[in-house]
Amino acid sequence: MGNLLNLFYKEPPPPMVLVPPLFDFPPLAARIRMMESSYDMLFGKLALKCLFEDYYEEARHFSTRIMLKPMDDPNVDLIATVNGPLNHKPDENIVGNALFRWQRDVDDPNTFMDLFVSNSEPVLRMRSCVYYPGSGFGAFGTFPLLTNKKRVNSEDYGVMGLRYGSENLSVGATLLPFAYKSPRTAWLVSRMGRLTAGVQYIPTIEKDGADYKDLKNWSCAIGYGLGSSSPLSPSFNFCLELACSSQLIASFYQHVVVQRRVKNPFEDGVVGITNYIDFGFELQTRVDKAESANTGQDSTFQIAASWQANKNFLFKGKVGPLSSSIALAFKSWWKPSFTFGLSAVRDRRTATTGFGFGLRVEDLREARYQRADPNYVMLTPTKEHLAEGILWKTGQRPMLQSDVDFGNFDGLPKELRPIEKIL
Structure with a gap:
């Protein structure tokens, strides 16, 4: 009799939590990080740049970006952008760019080559980067092939660089191959x-002799960080930087992962959804008061926050002494996906408000909702719930909070894994 009842009675699935993908993770800037100084990518600088700039369109301007990848060759992709004013003016042009990229491994963006074409400067540019994870050494270069203007500076002929990177150390330099000078950066x-x-x-002040002795060409920073770069892990980073021996920059960035309860009538067992909240603050002030003539520009700050409510909606806002901005982005995860952004900028100097629009079409990521076990929400989990969660839907193991806490991201899609730990 009991076996007969089991045929008609089906136990409800255990409570689960939806884990949405981030709008843009990893950020596109991380694809060329082996060509950039680690100093400019660490200390929370990459995260703060995305928080302060992404989806904030310039007032009374529009931007479009198309990112496509062919189905038959995932090692190549194309990114095309068109930006310009909403009301065309004689002194403002519509800028169009296209970037064709090839990388050696789909899961390894550190070895690649790309070609950049534009109707601005330069017209045609080639970049290439090779990195060997086993030894930690890499080489890269940027070469303008065609340009509208006459080549005057050494940088107009190209830049080359060498680097060494491990989990705890990064050292490198960029050189001008057609100039007998000190390194362009180190x-x-x-x-x-x-x-x-x-x-x-960075030799910003050039003069005869060894300009590396001038402290204005040096910057130093120290940062304290917690957590990993995975979207599923809360993180915190605080940084103090002395830039060019003249400007003190203090900043912090915090990524918060929270869950809120939801009632989903279309899916049984879904009791919550994961939200991502980001905070950022940056203060810049001059320390060489004797040489600063304009006191109005001695100090500035900006503070920003963003909230991703689900996989479709992102809200952002930032405040500064001269202007304030808010942004709303909607993303549809079709194939390809579409993202529409609207931003408003309030300029306090002119007491005017301007709007900007952005449209993105993307076929580079295949992000989707993931499911987490009951430990991922504010429930009282039991061993029974945990066992049911693992056995539910054979072959689909939910992500476990314990794995995330211990840094085990092997079972997750790459959109939710942290960026590599190479400095």
């Missing part, structure tokens, strides 16, 4: 537990 960054410290050399 950096050294080291990580010791939760502390990260680094120095960078």
Whole structure:
């Protein structure tokens, strides 16, 4: 009799939590990070740049971006952008760019080559980067092939660079191959537990002799960070930087992962959804008061926050002494996906408000909702619930909070894994 009842009675699935993909993770800037100074990518700088700039369109301007990848060859992709004013003016042009990229491995963006074409400067540019994870050494270069203007500076002929990177150390330099000068840039960054410290050399003041002795060509920073770069892990980063021996920059960035309860009438057992909340603050102030003549520009700050409510809606806002902005983005995860953004900018100097629009079409990511076990929400989990969660829908193991806490991201899609730990 009991076996007969089991045929008609089906136990409800255990409570589960939806985990949406991030709108843009990893960020596109991370694809060329092996060509950039680690000093400019660490200390929360990449995360703060995305928080302060992404989806904030310039007032009374529009931007479109199309990112496509062929089905038969996932190692190549194309990104095309068109930006311009909503009301065309004689002194403002519509800028169009296209970037064709090839990378050696779909899951390894550190070895690649791309071609950039534009109706601005330069017209045609080639970049290439090779990195060997086994030894930690890499080489890269940027070469303008065609340009509208006459080549005057050494940089107009190209830039080459060498680097070494490991989990705890990054050192590198960029050189001008057609100029007998000191390095164009040089950096050294080291990580010791939760502390990260680094120095960078950029010869902004050129003069006869060894300009590396001038402290204005040097910058140094120290940062304290918690958590990983995975969207599923809360993280915090605080940084103090002395830039060019003249400007003190203090910043912090925090990524918060929270769950809120939901009632989904279309899916049984879904009791919650994961939200991503980001905060950022940056303060810049001059420390060489004796040489600063304009006191109005001595200090500035900006603060921003973003909230991703689900996989479709993103809300952002930022405030500064001269302007404030808000942005709303809607993303449809079709194939290809479409993202529409609307932003409003309030300029306090002119007491005017302007709107900007953005449209993105993307076929690079295949992100989707994931499911987490009951430990992922504010429930009282039991061993029975945990066992049901693992056995529910054979072959689909839900992500477990314990795996995320211990840094085990192997079972997750790459959109939810942290960026590689190479400095």
